[in-house]
Amino acid sequence: MPREFRRYEPDQTLLLPPSLRDWLPEDHLAFFISDAIDALDLSVFEARYGDEGPGNQAFDPRMMLKVLVYAYATGTFSSRKIATKLHEDVAYRVLSADNFPAHRTLSDFRQRHLSEFRELFVQVVQTAQEVGLVKLGTVAVDGSKLKANASKHKAMSYRRMKEEEKRLRKEIRALMARAQKADDQEDKRYGKNRRGDELPAELARREDRLRTIQAARQRLEARQREADREQGRESGDQDRTGKPGRPFKRAFGEPEASAQENFTDPDSRIMKQGSSGFEQCYNVQIAVDETEQIIVAVGVTQSASDVNELVPLMDQIHQTTGTYPEKALADAGYRSESNLKTLEDHDIEGFVALGREKSGVAPEPDPANEATCRMAQKMKTARAQKHYRKRKYLGEPPFAWIKSVMGFDRFSVRGVDKVTSEWDLACLAANLKRMHGKLAWA
Numbered sequence: 001m002p003r004e005f006r007r008y009e010p011d012q013t014l015l016l017p018p019s020l021r022d023w024l025p026e027d028h029l030a031f032f033i034s035d036a037i038d039a040l041d042l043s044v045f046e047a048r049y050g051d052e053g054p055g056n057q058a059f060d061p062r063m064m065l066k067v068l069v070y071a072y073a074t075g076t077f078s079s080r081k082i083a084t085k086l087h088e089d090v091a092y093r094v095l096s097a098d099n100f101p102a103h104r105t106l107s108d109f110r111q112r113h114l115s116e117f118r119e120l121f122v123q124v125v126q127t128a129q130e131v132g133l134v135k136l137g138t139v140a141v142d143g144s145k146l147k148a149n150a151s152k153h154k155a156m157s158y159r160r161m162k163e164e165e166k167r168l169r170k171e172i173r174a175l176m177a178r179a180q181k182a183d184d185q186e187d188k189r190y191g192k193n194r195r196g197d198e199l200p201a202e203l204a205r206r207e208d209r210l211r212t213i214q215a216a217r218q219r220l221e222a223r224q225r226e227a228d229r230e231q232g233r234e235s236g237d238q239d240r241t242g243k244p245g246r247p248f249k250r251a252f253g254e255p256e257a258s259a260q261e262n263f264t265d266p267d268s269r270i271m272k273q274g275s276s277g278f279e280q281c282y283n284v285q286i287a288v289d290e291t292e293q294i295i296v297a298v299g300v301t302q303s304a305s306d307v308n309e310l311v312p313l314m315d316q317i318h319q320t321t322g323t324y325p326e327k328a329l330a331d332a333g334y335r336s337e338s339n340l341k342t343l344e345d346h347d348i349e350g351f352v353a354l355g356r357e358k359s360g361v362a363p364e365p366d367p368a369n370e371a372t373c374r375m376a377q378k379m380k381t382a383r384a385q386k387h388y389r390k391r392k393y394l395g396e397p398p399f400a401w402i403k404s405v406m407g408f409d410r411f412s413v414r415g416v417d418k419v420t421s422e423w424d425l426a427c428l429a430a431n432l433k434r435m436h437g438k439l440a441w442a
Helices: 029-038 043-049 061-073 079-088 090-096 103-112 114-130 158-190 201-230 310-321 337-345 370-378 382-388 390-395 397-405 416-439
Strands: 138-147 155-157 260-262 269-272 278-289 295-301 327-330 349-352
Touching: 029 061, 029 090, 029 416, 043 061, 043 114, 061 079, 061 090, 061 103, 061 416, 079 090, 079 103, 103 114, 114 295, 114 310, 114 416, 138 295, 138 310, 138 390, 138 397, 278 310, 278 390, 278 397, 278 416, 295 310, 295 416, 310 327, 310 337, 327 382, 327 390, 337 349, 337 370, 349 370, 349 382, 382 390, 390 397, 397 416
Parallel strands: 138 327, 327 349
Antiparallel strands: 138 278, 155 260, 269 278, 278 295
């Protein structure tokens, strides 16, 4: 007897129109994100469109948000790839209800509403708090370096900038002289009616490059002047000594020769990124609640150091939820007398390492730093060590989810303000994905 197979007729026409919602399981992430977005206040997004007037109708912000958040939650960040999935992926078609915004429309929507994603992140955290997924008994704070939308090969050191300026000025003078000589010869041959002010292409290229380098050098010098003022220096003090018996190594406002500036994203900085070496990065920050590892506060800094980020994260938690956490866990990167004192002032019991975990040895604190001394004594207790051990499995996993599972390992926008907003978007997508997994089993 010949073997029989299940019925397969690709050209079969359906008698009734299908419902796309029937093509996904009831507990699919797309449905959860759709319901979550519908429950949020999107007035800040709708306000951008103003009153009805002439022109094409805009796509519904709810639909655009659902598609964009689902895309980030499932690892698709390119507007072109999202536009393709709107045609090919059932989940996207369910969320878009068969709307097909072009990739440029998706890109423009994301760019136009970047600043509103912080408000959306806050609402998601508040929703998680309402359903009991956030209790603020203990939060862990951590930071990680995330690649900027820029290459480290598009950066230049301050020393090389000055060398390149000299070289380009010399080449420009030579090209100008050559152009003038050519003009003189043509004047003799054709007369003086020619305009003679056209720039040769190679001269224009060099002048553009010179302007780019000069602008980068000025940004470096401006940052250095600000840093010098914060350290108590002032213009003209290079003739005096820094420490007793030592002159300052460089003039006021003059960057170190090795200081670098990136031409693609000037706000990004060269940072050490794990074992992969140095990259153009931003330092992204999160605070994670112990209950279900929901991210309750986020931040982005251009500094490789974490020390100035602890207090802003605690304040952000208070602004979002109306209360400070009971306990806060942080590694030695967040250690400072002012940070520990602020935790005490807010009645937050801190567990902050005072030395590197690998060596297991913390330096003896200065007796003048009373809060640090109190932390040093507490961290020697078994209770403190028990709490502090939670930091690794609370603070670090969300970075793994976002970078490895979601695939968000590089920003797609440039500039610290836009990068901060995209980090808000990535974290709210991670939270919704986490909430979906937890509530599905409730």
